[in-house]
Amino acid sequence: MSASTYTGNDGFWKPSSTTSARNKTDSNAPVFNFSSAPLAQQRLLLPIHKHKRQILYSVENFGVVVIVGETACGKSTQIPHYLMSNGWCDNGFQIVCTQPRRIAAQTLAARVTKEVGRTLGTTVGYTVRFDNKTSENTKIIYVTDGILLREATLTDPLLSRYSVVMVDEAHERNLNTDALLGLLKKIRRKRQDLRIIVCSATIDAQAFLDFFNAAETTLNIGTIISVDGRQHAVDVLYLDKPTSNYLRSTVETALSICKLSSKNPKGVNGEGDILCFLPSGEDVDEAIRMAQEVVDSQDPTLANHLVFLPLYSKLPFNMQARVFQIDERDKHKTKRRIIFSTNIAETSVTVPRITHVIDSGLVKLPYFDPKTDFERLIVVPSSQASAKQRAGRAGRLQAGQCYRLYTENFFLKLEKATPPEILRTNLSSFILTLKALGVDNILGFDVMDLPGVDSLSHGLESLYALGAIDDDTNLTVLGMDMSSFPTEPRVSRMLLESLREECSVEVAGVCAALQVRSLFLTPRGGSSAGRQQQQLDYESAISEFADSSGDHVTYANVISHQDDRRMDREECSERFLDYVAIRRISEVRDQLLRFLKKFGRIRSLGMATVDEKRKVILKCLTSGFFFNVAKLHNDGKYYTIRGTNHILVSPSSSSIFHTHGSHAEYIIFCETHDGSRGGMELKNVSAIDPRWLRELAPHYWN
Template sequence: MSQFWKPGAEKPRLLDDEEGGVVFLSSSLSSASSIGYGYASIEKQRQRLPVYKYRTAILYLVETHATTIIVGETGSGKTTQIPQYLKEAGWADGGRVIACTQPRRLAVQAVASRVAEEMGVKVGEEVGYTIRFEDFTNKDLTAIKFLTDGVLLREMMDDPLLTKYSVIMVDEAHERSISTDILLGLLKKIQRCRSDLRLIISSATIEAKSMSAFFHARKGRRGLEGVELVPRLEPAILSVEGRGFNVQIHYVEEPVSDYVQAAVSTVLLIHDKEPPGDILVFLTGQDDIDATIQLLTEEARTSKKNSSGLIILPLYSGLSRAEQEQVFSPTPRGKRKVVISTNIAETSLTLEGIVYVVDSGFSKQRFYNPISDIENLVVAPISKASARQRAGRAGRVRPGKCYRLYTEEYFVKEIPAEGIPEMQRSNLVSCVIQLKALGIDNILGFDWPASPPPEAMIRALEVLYSLGVLDDDAKLTSPTGFQVAEIPLEPMISKMILSSNELGCSEEIITISAVLSIQSIWVSGRGAQKELDEAKLRFAAAEGDHVTFLNIYKGFLQSCKSSHWCHKNFINYHAMKKVIEIREQLRRIAQRIGIVMKSCESDMQVSLLTLLLVCLERISTLYDFPKLMGTCMPSAGCSFVYHVTCSPVLCVCTGRFTDQ
């Protein structure tokens, strides 16, 4: 654990390192243990965080207000410290649990590890985390639990009021994922039934006033003497400054035609001209990251002067845990680490050695067209809020620099202030079935932080109706609808698992479903694209990718789960191990809901193709009979008319399906 100087504190000694750079040596090192990991050292680091001086204020606001909104700048320590403050104040006594949600799985794992380290415990004991298909908690010991928004939503199916939680902290709320928006709406409903529940909404760039207005839906209650009761229903707002150092912003003079090549050139320029310090490059996705790594690696081979000493590491959600953790390791003396990342590194994650940031100005975003029912990942410009988050990554250790690969005029005039909430640009099928499973029948009247497009909402209801998940009253069917809701996968895949029971191929379908739950089981080519293509052909099946996945899974088992076999065939060994874990969990869920595990063996191709045809036939009815969506009466004030594609007709007033 490194020690860093905070402005205003006792000035540290500066030591010239062997490479000519400067090492910031904290004055507290002399009193810390010789290894630097002692409890006193960690405690002093915690006290130097900006959020520490607000500790009493935060605890007071949480005690007296049902909802507290904390706007904490990057580096303030809000994510790691506030849950610990709550535990120290007794909010985890009596078997209660403090929850802290994150929008991304990697952030959940990283923050849980950091907090456990600060508390001197192992992950999975007093501090635990839960992500989809991975649970590191102990129901008797865990007091602070980090989890994704989606996992907390699934917990509501078993415990709608989340009774075991005393405080729920929704962190990085500004990212506005679908799960975050659903969670905020449901937590607002839970507050009406649980006066003891406290909510903390935290972010670096959230619009505090609009979030406060969302939760302040009614006036506070008053006692007999006219004294307002505790907790107050009006949300409290607290602003916490960051610890960040000054970051110089640099723009290009002219627009760049290829941001990947521009990013590579900028990294090499920084390495050649700037003092020691790690570099963080923001790109859009795995393809861009792999291309950048390949270009930098080729440059290292051809020009030792410019790129010698570079340690190039990728960072995106599809990497294994071991590969992701490499970016947190200290940089060896005389080397410079270059982390090529998606926007996964914008928030929550702290890469302590980063001094330089290269911002491409783009990210991959999901956009859904409800008319065509097609969802695409589109490379789109980021918002000003995201640009500020990215630049803030450079000022965590010492004054840094951010190189933006776009012009200043473009930033000022063209880039939007805030991004579009995911709720307003995504397929809402999974969202609708989650709410239905939680008993929210009037989906169209649900209290959203940002209302979803009516077209997308109606399309989701149509798809679920066509799958037999919803009945004519737009309620979950029994048992199919409830079974689909219980399986933690996309409704289409969940319905495929249920249908496989009738065709006797549930073993194969569960294997396919497990593989589809992993972002990719292939290792990136990174300069060996030809060999990767040849490896894929060895498993390819004329019936399509799903049978190809089965061939890979069987080969992995026949190799006795060999990592050497995976390496030879360009298959991600850690991903295949995860597939086996997920498959076992899905198998247990399937057996619990009454699915008999059968293998179609020699009839595999016939059974799987039949299953696909059945699913396609169910969905095809969605597109063959266009009708008009009607209202229950012309005077109902429903001015919205939309071409729906299923029969019977969906009524916008009631949210139900009717024959007229």
């Protein structure tokens, strides 16, 4: 469809047969501007406020309190506030609130800091991977659940400095959340004074309470409190027929809403911002490019009133933070925002000023197949619970609208909830964490859902091959060292190997590069001739850094060049390098090196030759990723050594191995995904010497 297809009531969109009428309001009525009210008044208007006394009473009298409340009801910011004001931070105790994502921990800490009128890092702070804003006086700490697990692993097994642990967004059920819930259940047996608050945005509260009650001799150690979160009704509209291109439909629907609003600013389309849910960061970037191209070529006047913003996990914090920053004093001059986001905006964080949601109905989730050893990020339909969460983003300020880019019949066939991560991902990190916590019998550790035997067996085999556990599955010295890094075991092993090879600076840079989506900017041009010229310019610029072995040494070359030249944004753009990604890589590398200093002397390759540099970097890579090796067969195709699965090197222009690499006999890779041509495609690929496999992992390959 074109951007002009949608006219509001032409039969293309079909209202939901079950659209909520809760708190139904007249969409043309004056809207109270919540965000422009004084902070003290905002706090009183939050739905959580009327439950304040009930929450404080429950925390005082029960060991576990489960709170059900939608995102934006105020639970994440106000409950720690209430507890601190009522003595739970006395006698040197602190309150910790865990979040599944770092952006949530950072933005929540900033918000509560503003409410208490202090500087971030004093009374209120946060700790996330590669960033810490706390002090000895901090009373409320927002952390990712992985950070709290590492604290229990390395320094304080009983979490003795906390009076209350609040596990927020527990319904997401990622690996760290499940491990943390199991750990807290174990700690409660030793610390009856510890209070646990579990917050969920869905109605699975009884399952959480039953999980904790199962360990107690008393009949009931907890209670459930339900908080109504949505302040206004949201009209849900479906497509009459499935869309053939969710990306194009998302962009066209968003721009249609804006065009209708410009014609009728007081109508149902209002003037609020638009939040579009897409499955991946690649989709987000492509949607922004597509939207910008449409308005620039078809409606330049509309372009002056719009701003397109991305939101996904691998963006640097300063770019993520732009989505949450609105100057209400300048509201008449502020452009209307169209925010393209992954499911990071589904829960945990509240994006302000949203009145319209466009839901693609898709999400990219990690899945692991222990039979093939493939870890895959697969785009799959979201669950009904996710769809409801997404729709709820539109109902904070006024009556909103949610456009679902699928049919209502399709919605009714969706899974009720997203499968817990423990049932669908590689368990190596999970098992290593438990081993570091002193859990000898993994099967005896309490979790809400038991993983499959194949997944557990593969996780143990992987850790054994990495040298993290011994023949009796006990943690080795190397394994304990690996558990102290905020990275997956393969990357931790790679970093520790760099100490022996005396190339820690370069390898830490490569490890950091694996944490971002891409260092390179994809060439784009308007016309066919323009695209062709850009492709030639791209190949010329990249050839300066490209190494014939493939991607990983190329990353090291780019980072080394940045260290020497300190390229600014303009120079990076000229060289088709992503300036934001390179800055993020530098930050992560420096953090990794600070961790690594605890285990040995940090060295750089300095004046080493190209061949020497290539050899030691790839040997370190092989020490961690030797599982992911493929061999070139006589038919000219690559097959994994174990399992002999046919795989394809990604044809993406950002794949250095694909564009500049030689046809090596053995290759190693760091990521797999479902390819556009069918089959399994590889990312982050390099050629290696097969002799390293027997040298670095003899027990795996002999």
